[in-house]
Amino acid sequence: MNGIKRGLLVGTAVVSLALTMGACGKTGGSKSDSSPSSGTSSSSNSGGGGGNQSIGLLLPDTVTARYEQFDKPLMEAKIKELCPSCTVTYDNAAGDASKQAQQVNSMITKGVKVLILDAQDAVGIKSSVQAAVDKGIKVVAYDRLAQGPVSAYVSYDNEKVGELQGQALLDALGAKANPNAKIVMINGDDADPNAAQFKAGAHKVLDGKVKIAYEQSGLWKDTVANQKVTAAITQLGKNNIAAVYSANDTMAGGIATALKGAGINVPLTGQDAELAAIQRILAGQQTATVYKAYKPEADATAEIAVDLLQGKDFTSVATNSATSGSGQQVPAKLLTAISVTKSNIKDTVIKDGMYSVGQVCTGQYAQLCKDNGIQ
Structure with missing residues (x-):
C-alpha cells in the first residue's frame, strides 16, 4: 500500500514499537545510485551482490509509497546491523511482473545467496523462484506469499x-x-x-x-x-x-x-x-x-534472511505457518495490524x-x- 522523513529520528522513535508497530530507519553506510522510480538495480555498497555474504532484495512497485520510503531502508539497515560484512543488492519491478522475473535472473547471475522477494505477481513468479532455488538460493517471501519453494514468509495477518x-x-x-x-x-x-x-x-x-x-x-x-x-x-x-x-x-x-x-x-x-x-x-x-508498521516486518525479514545466509535456525522468528497458492506449507511470521x-x-x-x-x-x-x- 506518502512523503516520509527517513533517518535516525524515525528509526529510534519506533524502537518501542517492536511488539506492535514500527516506522522508518536509515541504512548504515548503504548507497543507492539509481533513481527509486527507475526500477534499476543498485548495491548497498561497492562490493556488489556477489560472494557468500550477499542478499538480494526485490520490491514490486514505486507507486505505493511504503516500499522506497520504508521497506528498503529498514531492511538494509537491519541486515547491516546483523551482518556488517553482508552486501544488499536491490531492485524494484516498477509494477512490471516480467521485469521482476528478469530481476530474479539477474540476482541469480550476481550470485546472491538469499533473495528477499515481494512479488509483483505471486503466481507468475513461481518459475523464477524455482530457478533461484535450483541454484541454491534461499528465497524469503516478503509481504506477499509468492508461489514456489520459498523458505519463509513475513507479512501481516x-x-x-x-x-x-x-x-x-x-x-x-x-x-x-x-x-x-x-x-x-x-x-x-x-x-x-x-x-x-x-x-x-x-x-x-x-x-x-x-x-x-x-x-x-x-x-x-x-x-x-x-x-x-x-x-x-x-x-x-x-x-x-x-x-x-x-x-x-x-x-x-x-x-x-x-x-x-x-x-x-x-x-x-x-x-x-x-x-x-x-x-x-x-x-x-x-x-x-x-x-501495518514496516519496521517489525522488515526487521523480522532481515533476521530470517541473515539466519538463512549463515545456516542458522530461523524458526524462533517464523513462529507461524502459511499455505501458499501452490499448496506449500511455509514457516511464517504474521504480525497484527491496527x-x-x-x-x-x-x-x-x-x-x-x-x-x-x-x-x-x-x-x-x-x-x-x-x-x-x-x-
Whole structure:
C-alpha cells in the first residue's frame, strides 16, 4: 500500500514499537545510485551482490509509497546491523511482473545467496523462484506469499486487515448500516495474494450487514480506482452509495477525488497509513486506514534472511505457518495490524515516530491537528 522523513529520528522513535508497530530507519553506510522510480538495480555498497555474504532484495512497485520510503531502508539497515560484512543488492519491478522475473535472473547471475522477494505477481513468479532455488538460493517471501519453494514468509495477518477495514466502515455507518445500504468495494490487484485475503476479511464482516452493490479491482492504482468509483456513481446514483471500501490508501486517494467531484461524502477505508491518508482522515475525506508498521516486518525479514545466509535456525522468528497458492506449507511470521481513525492518530503513527507532528500538521492541516489534540 506518502512523503516520509527517513533517518535516525524515525528509526529510534519506533524502537518501542517492536511488539506492535514500527516506522522508518536509515541504512548504515548503504548507497543507492539509481533513481527509486527507475526500477534499476543498485548495491548497498561497492562490493556488489556477489560472494557468500550477499542478499538480494526485490520490491514490486514505486507507486505505493511504503516500499522506497520504508521497506528498503529498514531492511538494509537491519541486515547491516546483523551482518556488517553482508552486501544488499536491490531492485524494484516498477509494477512490471516480467521485469521482476528478469530481476530474479539477474540476482541469480550476481550470485546472491538469499533473495528477499515481494512479488509483483505471486503466481507468475513461481518459475523464477524455482530457478533461484535450483541454484541454491534461499528465497524469503516478503509481504506477499509468492508461489514456489520459498523458505519463509513475513507479512501481516491479511484477512484480519480486511476485517479491520470492514469493521471501520460499519462503525462509521452506525445506524445507517443495514442490509439495504449499498457499499462500493474497490479491491486490490488479483495478482497479489494479499488482495484476496483483504477482500475475504472485509466480506466476512460486511456480508449480511450491508449490500455490496458494486465490486471491482482497482489494481492498487489511484487512477484505476478513481475510474471504477466514477463508474459506480453513474451506475448506482450519487445518493445511493452509503460507503466505499478501498483496499489501500493509494487507491483511496483516487476514490476520494472521485467522491469529492461528485459531491459525495461517505465513509471510506484504506490501508498502509500513508501520510496523505492520515491528512485525508483529519480533513474528513477518509474514515480510516490500517497501520501495518514496516519496521517489525522488515526487521523480522532481515533476521530470517541473515539466519538463512549463515545456516542458522530461523524458526524462533517464523513462529507461524502459511499455505501458499501452490499448496506449500511455509514457516511464517504474521504480525497484527491496527485500525487508525481520527481519534487515535496521535497514539499510533505519531507516537510511534512514523510521522512527526510537523509532517502531518502542515498548511491546511495545522488547525485540524489542533482541533483533534495532535498539535
